[in-house]
Amino acid sequence: MPTTERAARAGESRFPGEVDVAIVGSGPAGAAYARVLSELAPQLTVATFEAGPLISDPPGAHVKNIGDPEERARAQRSSEGPRPLTEAASTDTMDGYASEQRRLQRPGTFLLAKGWQREGEDGLPAAAMSSNVGGMGAHWTGACPRPGESEVIGFLPDLPVWLREAERLLDVSADVLADAPFAGEVRKRLAAAVDHDRTPDRAVQPMPLAVRRTRDGRLLWCGADTVFGDATRSNPRFTLFAEALVTRVLLDEAGTSVRGVRVRDRRTATDHTVAARYVVVAGDSLRTPQLLHASGVRPPALGRYLNDQPQVVYAVRMRDLPDEPAVPQDGAGITASSGVAWVPFTDAHPFHGQVMQLDASPVPLADDLLPGSVVGLGWFCAKDLRAEDRVAFRDDALDEYGMPEMEIHYRLTEADHATIDRARTEILHAAAALGEPLDDTPPLVFPAGASLHYQGTVRMGDTDDGTCVCDPAGQVWGVRGLFVAGNGVIPTATACNPTLTAVALAVGGARSIAETER
Numbered sequence: 083m084p085t086t087e088r089a090a091r092a093g094e095s096r097f098p099g100e101v102d103v104a105i106v107g108s109g110p111a112g113a114a115y116a117r118v119l120s121e122l123a124p125q126l127t128v129a130t131f132e133a134g135p136l137i138s139d140p141p142g143a144h145v146k147n148i149g150d151p152e153e154r155a156r157a158q159r160s161s162e163g164p165r166p167l168t169e170a171a172s173t174d175t176m177d178g179y180a181s182e183q184r185r186l187q188r189p190g191t192f193l194l195a196k197g198w199q200r201e202g203e204d205g206l207p208a209a210a211m212s213s214n215v216g217g218m219g220a221h222w223t224g225a226c227p228r229p230g231e232s233e234v235i236g237f238l239p240d241l242p243v244w245l246r247e248a249e250r251l252l253d254v255s256a257d258v259l260a261d262a263p264f265a266g267e268v269r270k271r272l273a274a275a276v277d278h279d280r281t282p283d284r285a286v287q288p289m290p291l292a293v294r295r296t297r298d299g300r301l302l303w304c305g306a307d308t309v310f311g312d313a314t315r316s317n318p319r320f321t322l323f324a325e326a327l328v329t330r331v332l333l334d335e336a337g338t339s340v341r342g343v344r345v346r347d348r349r350t351a352t353d354h355t356v357a358a359r360y361v362v363v364a365g366d367s368l369r370t371p372q373l374l375h376a377s378g379v380r381p382p383a384l385g386r387y388l389n390d391q392p393q394v395v396y397a398v399r400m401r402d403l404p405d406e407p408a409v410p411q412d413g414a415g416i417t418a419s420s421g422v423a424w425v426p427f428t429d430a431h432p433f434h435g436q437v438m439q440l441d442a443s444p445v446p447l448a449d450d451l452l453p454g455s456v457v458g459l460g461w462f463c464a465k466d467l468r469a470e471d472r473v474a475f476r477d478d479a480l481d482e483y484g485m486p487e488m489e490i491h492y493r494l495t496e497a498d499h500a501t502i503d504r505a506r507t508e509i510l511h512a513a514a515a516l517g518e519p520l521d522d523t524p525p526l527v528f529p530a531g532a533s534l535h536y537q538g539t540v541r542m543g544d545t546d547d548g549t550c551v552c553d554p555a556g557q558v559w560g561v562r563g564l565f566v567a568g569n570g571v572i573p574t575a576t577a578c579n580p581t582l583t584a585v586a587l588a589v590g591g592a593r594s595i596a597e598t599e600r
């Protein structure tokens with residue numbers, strides 16, 4: 083079962099000379115291409131090249147499913163690329179949830195070393211990436227809401243079908259934590275506060291989560307391993323190569339058709355060429371445009387319309403709760419006590435509310451805390467989209483991977499500040515319905531980049547008018563066989579967590595390849 087490659091003989095390349103489809107990146111978006119092609123076009127040879135190491139089993143599995151804390155910490159440190167945290171760092175991504183640190187590094191991720199802010203601009207001080215098999219999908223929270231109203235990409239009639247398919251690939255369920263202690267009470271109180279002008283599909287509800295329960299009752303966080311699924315793992319024509327950095331997409335002389343990829347074997351520091359008829363770049367919203375830039379594919383919109391969702395957070399302790407027994411920790415190191423409620427985005431309230439009953443309090447509290455009784459509210463805002471907000475790349479300086487160094491140009495506009503002010507007001511309104519503030523600090527606005535939901539840098543459009551990079555299938559305008567995937571493809575100003583939408587768009591792209599190859 084060649085999910086990961088067999089060992090090559092000494093001196094030989096471990097990579098094949100040619101494949102039909104080369105996928106760059108093994109996060110949820112790249113994994114979706116591998117899965118859909120394995121199901122619909124099993125005659126194609128497909129190879130995924132991932133810059134980072136294999137950290138979990140099955141490949142791409144979420145680190146929260148690793149029961150042993152030391153092993154989990156090792157997997158996180160191995161994902162943190164060139165700048166891992168210290169060994170003593172927490173393994174809990176919720177630690178620091180209410181931190182005001184400007185450059186908070188979450189376990190499993192690493193920050194940009196340079197270029198994250200230009201003088202006089204806001205920049206993206208908290209912009210981060212993960213380098214490991216499974217990408218950020220091995221570290222995420224798994225919230226998978228559907229986009230609504232103006233978040234929806236209007237020129238994609240098949241989007242609802244692709245979203246349903248993405249929910250299947252990610253194993254999304256709204257039920258899995260819906261009956262956690264006090265979760266119903268949280269939703270009831272929120273609904274009373276905010277549902278008066280909402281349609282039923284945009285009313286308060288349990289958050290759809292990429293989390294499932296095993297037969298013995300444990301919770302499993304779904305990541306790229308779930309998306310790959312057995313269909314990919316049992317596909318004899320699929321191979322996943324870890325520690326394989328794609329440094330260039332190779333094109334024909336005219337630059338209008340892909341020919342393959344140049345791959346650096348990070349184990350042997352040797353470079354190899356792999357011919358491919360299709361190349362799918364799914365390297366996250368910062369590194370996908372970086373690879374296109376390095377390959378000389380530089381459409382005017384490349385790296386532009388960069389947007390991150392400004393995030394406002396607050397926490398309360400639920401009032402008037404009955405005493406309930408504590409729920410024990412389960413074997414996988416996560417508790418079954420945490421409910422997650424969803425306050426959907428609407429055009430009238432342009433925020434996505436993620437309301438999480440916290441496993442542990444973000445500020446020191448009394449020990450008599452009932453599980454589920456401390457609630458963290460996170461309001462994600464839709465950004466005012468502008469071409470000037472961009473990740474640019476230097477031709478005269480390289481990053482730690484030897485790729486063109488990034489330079490972030492990013493400002494919050496007056497409209498953004500007004501939206502953030504409104505989010506502060508609305509989060510306080512929702513919080514007041516739930517309980518009492520933990521202390522007297524006002525809602526905290528996270529530093530730009532902290533949402534980890536960067537979008538727009540390889541955005542999709544329905545015409546090649548210079549404001550987008552790819553067509554509705556994800557194929558780069560004017561370069562046959564070159565596809566882009568991930569949150570960077572999303573062209574709308576969303577406030578909801580983007581991974582479900584990115585996987586849905588990958589489903590659409592993979593289906594279009596399968597259709598062409600039929």
Ligand SMILES: Cc1cc2nc3c(=O)[nH]c(=O)nc-3n(C[C@H](O)[C@H](O)[C@H](O)COP(=O)(O)OP(=O)(O)OC[C@H]3O[C@@H](n4cnc5c(N)ncnc54)[C@H](O)[C@@H]3O)c2cc1C
Nearest residue numbers: 107109110111133217218219223224225328365568579581
């Ligand atoms: C703590 C945390 C919580 C989150 N919570 C949520 C949530 O609740 N809901 C949600 O929707 N999103 C959440 N996210 C974000 C989510 O994880 C990402 O949206 C998602 O993983 C993006 O998928 P992707 O496949 O596009 O990119 P990634 O998962 O980032 O994967 C990209 C992969 O490509 C590899 N790569 C890059 N360049 C190259 C190259 N040149 N050659 C080879 N490989 C390359 C990288 O090493 C990486 O492994 C969270 C993230 C974190 C860290």
